[in-house]
Amino acid sequence: MLKISHYTKQYSSGGPKAVDDLSLHIRPGEIYGFLGHNGAGKTTTIKACCGILDFTEGEILVNGMSIRKQPLECKKIMAYIPDNPDLYEFMSGIQYLNFIGDVYRVPADKREKRIAEYSADMGITDALAEKIASYSHGMKQKLAIVAALMHEPKLLIMDEPFVGLDPKAAFILKKFMRTFCDNGGAIFFSTHVLDVAEKLCDKIAIIRGGKLLADGDIETVKGNESLEEVFLELVDNIRVGDEQDQDGGKNA
Amino acid sequence: MVERMLKLLLKNRILALADQFSGQKKGKRALDVRRIAVLAGAAVLILAVGGFLLSGILGPLYTNMAESGMEWLYFAMTGGVAFLVSFMFTSIYAQGAIFEAKDNEMLLAMPISPAAILGSRIASLYFLNFLFDAAFMATAGIVKLVQGGTADAAGVIQYVICIFLLTLFSTTLSCLLGWLVSMITRRIRRKAMFQLFISLALLGGFYAIILGDLNRHIQTITENSESIAGVFRGVLYPFYAMGAACTGKDFGMFLIFAACCILPFGLVCFVMNKSFVRIVTSRSALKKIRYEAGKLKSSSAIWALTKKELTCFFNSSSYMLNTGLGLLISVGLTIMIAVNVNNSAAGKAAETAEAVQSEPGFLERIGSMIGPDGLMLMLGLILAVFAAFVYISGPSISVEGNNIWILKSSPLRASEILKSKVYAHLTVAVPISLVSSLILVITVPGMHLLAVVYAFLMPLLAHIFCAQIGVIANLYFGRLNYPSMAKAVKSNSAALIPLLSTGAVTLLPFILYFSVLKDTGISFRMITIISLGLMAVLNTGMFAFLHSAAAQKRWNAIGQ
Known part of the structure; x- marks a missing residue:
């Protein structure tokens, strides 16, 4: 569904590589977690997959189509949820959803049904008549999720989707992600919440300084250790046991 | 401390x-x-x-x-x-x-x-x-x-x-x-x-x-x-x-x-x-409105985008005030011209004519150069010049700011996005422009056919020019990192390009006429028709540009 081959991004020619020769393959039915510290290159990669950012080298294919050569076809079957839900604050929630419905050419009857269903799941139905400017961060995030699902995409790309969500909405989103992929969809998302990645993802990729450190089935990547231990070892060269011993020594 | x-x-x-x-x-x-x-x-x-x-x-x-x-x-x-x-x-x-x-x-x-x-x-x-x-x-x-x-x-x-x-x-x-x-x-x-x-x-x-x-x-x-x-x-x-x-x-x-x-x-x-x-x-003291689900109207992508632009415009007082003030001025000016012309007709005409005869002034000299029908054409030109003060599309890309991801990640062509900004500008400006022209045509006596056509067409073409050049200027010189919409409107130097260029293109043929061409045998009527033609050609060229690969490429480069 999403194939990233030798993706490289430099923001300025001759400058450092924000992402260097990254290759990933997200198949239908997979929830693919993308892990790394702040500034590792996760958002840059995600934005390139959505056609927001151009890239220096490599290729990104969505359902076999190049995001560079056929961007409209790619965008029609995917949806993107950013880490910071900057939405049109001058619109009401329902105006925004209707606008997204128009942009993705969702028939009126289908959009009514989907808005009713997804906004009820997210618990924002009552607030849809209010201006988005009056929404909290979490409500904006929920609205962005509802908007992303309006055209029933095959590929969902999400940047830190759980930030700002209350426990109920996070639970519903996790359940939805699983159902979505069980029905043949694919999800590529970044997160800092390692517990969520460990429990939810089929596969993960860990990135540091724009370079891929590890990727594959979650069980293969973490082996007998917890994801947190593997992540810290790979990214920070910290062995959790050593750290605990050192702390213990200090405390003693 | x-x-x-x-x-x-x-x-x-x-x-x-x-x-x-x-x-x-x-x-x-x-x-x-x-x-x-x-x-x-x-x-x-x-x-x-x-x-x-x-x-x-x-x-x-x-x-x-x-x-x-x-x-x-x-x-x-x-x-x-x-x-x-x-x-x-x-x-x-x-x-x-x-x-x-x-x-x-x-x-x-x-x-x-x-x-x-x-x-x-x-x-x-x-x-x-x-x-x-x-x-x-x-x-x-x-x-x-x-x-x-x-x-x-x-x-x-x-x-x-x-x-x-x-x-x-x-x-x-x-x-x-x-x-x-x-x-x-x-x-x-x-x-x-x-x-x-x-x-x-x-x-x-x-x-x-x-x-x-x-x-x-x-x-x-x-x-x-x-x-x-x-x-x-x-x-x-x-x-x-x-x-x-x-x-x-x-x-x-x-x-x-x-x-x-x-x-x-x-x-x-x-x-x-x-x-x-x-x-x-303190939070807003307004009572929350509870959403009641109803029938939703679907529309084409370009109309949805145009409505979005209009909602943005009508929800910001600084956007309206800074870029739309020219509309108020143009209506006010038309009414002023109409009232003054009628006053002259009612009683001051003889007095004015006498004053002009005894001491030939600016208007009299202009009148002798372009003829009485030329003066009628000038009224349309004044309305067209005021189109330059309506530059709604000028900051329209900059006001996207952090919301640019919505358009960038949507299955939309750059031409659809850019044209919607032009259409929103024209949706606000054209009705008021037509009303101003209508007031002029109805109230000013002696408007001949060319003057009537010119009074409607020239301001209309000027608004279309201003709308398109505004989008193009913002596409090339706009920034997205303004801290607020008000700043994107007020501090946007790219927004001055439509103002200055519309004024210049509208006036250029006439400046050339008065400074160089008036003695070459070209009539003022001819210059008027040439200026209409020039405006139409420029508008067609810019419209073609909005559909071009160059515009798409430039749009893709924004925010990289």
């Missing part, structure tokens, strides 16, 4: 003001010599230009007042007008900068006292008010000296202090109105329209006081100076005290004026300080 914080906040406010004048991007925050120079230069420029324009008005006023022995009234009136103008221009700024500043809550969470935050904001407001007050009062003082008035050192010092005191007075009122507007906008849904109404009322007031029939105002003042003096001695006593203090002869009045300025300012600061936290952290 408080003192240090206040110093830091003041520095920050000065930097923000310097950024507005220099167009400096956020990020370089050093208060270096260059930026202080920019700010000081801007202040001096405003004072010099304002002063130069004012001196023509204040000169005759001083002569009249000095002759009748009422020099104090000259200063009282100038001070009163300075007070009104500064208050009018800074009240809306006060609302945004003090009560609805986005960083209020962030600063309150830091170890900074509310008094320091409030103090820094009032200080920047005071600085802005001072620019206006000083422009008026310094000019008034210079005019007095140039016209033979005298002043000793103590008098000059007293005069300068009076300017600072007057600024305290206008700052007090700006704070109060800003506070009032802020309280009201928390309780109403159509916030942007209310702010627009207040801004237009203040601008209208400014026009009535300053730009109206000045000669008549001065004559009225001179004829009724005794009764006006009575009003100042009564209900406008602080200004009477100021006028007397400014003459440098009455120290008692100076003390009274100082008390009139310092006490209300202190009181307002005290009350605002007590309630600052409550005001800036």
Whole structure:
């Protein structure tokens, strides 16, 4: 569904590589977690997959189509949820959803049904008549999720989707992600919440300084250790046991 | 600690003001010599230009007042007008900068006292008010000296202090109105329209006081100076005290004026300080509207985008006021032309003709060059020139700001996005343009067919030109990193391109005609038709560009 081959991004020619020769393959039915510290290159990669950012080298294919050569076809079957839900604050929630419905050419009857269903799941139905400017961060995030699902995409790309969500909405989103992929969809998302990645993802990729450190089935990547231990070892060269011993020594 | 914080906040406010004048991007925050120079230069420029324009008005006023022995009234009136103008221009700024500043809550969470935050904001407001007050009062003082008035050192010092005191007075009122507007906008849904109404009322007031029939105002003042003096001695006593203090002869009045300025300012600061936290952290007092699901209307992507642009425009008073004011001017101008033409027809025609015969003036000379039907064509041209002052599409890409991801990640062509911005501009501008043309055609007698066609077509083509060049200019020269929509509209130098280019393209054929071509045998009618053709060709070219791969490439490059 999403194939990233030798993706490289430099923001300025001759400058450092924000992402260097990254290759990933997200198949239908997979929830693919993308892990790394702040500034590792996760958002840059995600934005390139959505056609927001151009890239220096490599290729990104969505359902076999190049995001560079056929961007409209790619965008029609995917949806993107950013880490910071900057939405049109001058619109009401329902105006925004209707606008997204128009942009993705969702028939009126289908959009009514989907808005009713997804906004009820997210618990924002009552607030849809209010201006988005009056929404909290979490409500904006929920609205962005509802908007992303309006055209029933095959590929969902999400940047830190759980930030700002209350426990109920996070639970519903996790359940939805699983159902979505069980029905043949694919999800590529970044997160800092390692517990969520460990429990939810089929596969993960860990990135540091724009370079891929590890990727594959979650069980293969973490082996007998917890994801947190593997992540810290790979990214920070910290062995959790050593750290605990050192702390213990200090405390003693 | 408080003192240090206040110093830091003041520095920050000065930097923000310097950024507005220099167009400096956020990020370089050093208060270096260059930026202080920019700010000081801007202040001096405003004072010099304002002063130069004012001196023509204040000169005759001083002569009249000095002759009748009422020099104090000259200063009282100038001070009163300075007070009104500064208050009018800074009240809306006060609302945004003090009560609805986005960083209020962030600063309150830091170890900074509310008094320091409030103090820094009032200080920047005071600085802005001072620019206006000083422009008026310094000019008034210079005019007095140039016209033979005298002043000793103590008098000059007293005069300068009076300017600072007057600024305290206008700052007090700006704070109060800003506070009032802020309280009201928390309780109403159509916030942007209310702010627009207040801004237009203040601008209208400014026009009535300053730009109206000045000669008549001065004559009225001179004829009724005794009764006006009575009003100042009564209900406008602080200004009477100021006028007397400014003459440098009455120290008692100076003390009274100082008390009139310092006490209300202190009181307002005290009350605002007590309630600052409550005001800036209070939420909207509006009752929540519960959404009731209903039938949703679907529309094409391009119409959805156009509606989005229109919603954005009508929800921002600064967007409407800055880019759409030309529409109001064009309607007002049309009505003015219609009324004046009819007045001439009703009785002044003979008088005007006689005056023109005895002393050939500008209009008569123009008339002899282009003929009476040419004058009719000129009316349409005037409307077309005013299209340049409607540049709604000019900042339309910049106002996307952080929301740009929505369009970028959607299955939309650049041509659809860019055209929607043009269509939104035209949806607002064209109906008003047609109404203006219609008023002109109906009310001006003797409009021949070409003039009628021209009166409709030329402004229409000018609006289309302005809308398209605005989008293209913003596509190439726009920024997305403005801190707010208001800043994207006000501080966007790319938005000046449609204004200047529309004016230039509209006028260019006529400038060429009067300067070079009038003796070559080309008729004024021919130039009119050529100008229509030129505008049509340019519009077609720009429309084709919006569909081109170059426009798509440029759109893709935005925000990279």
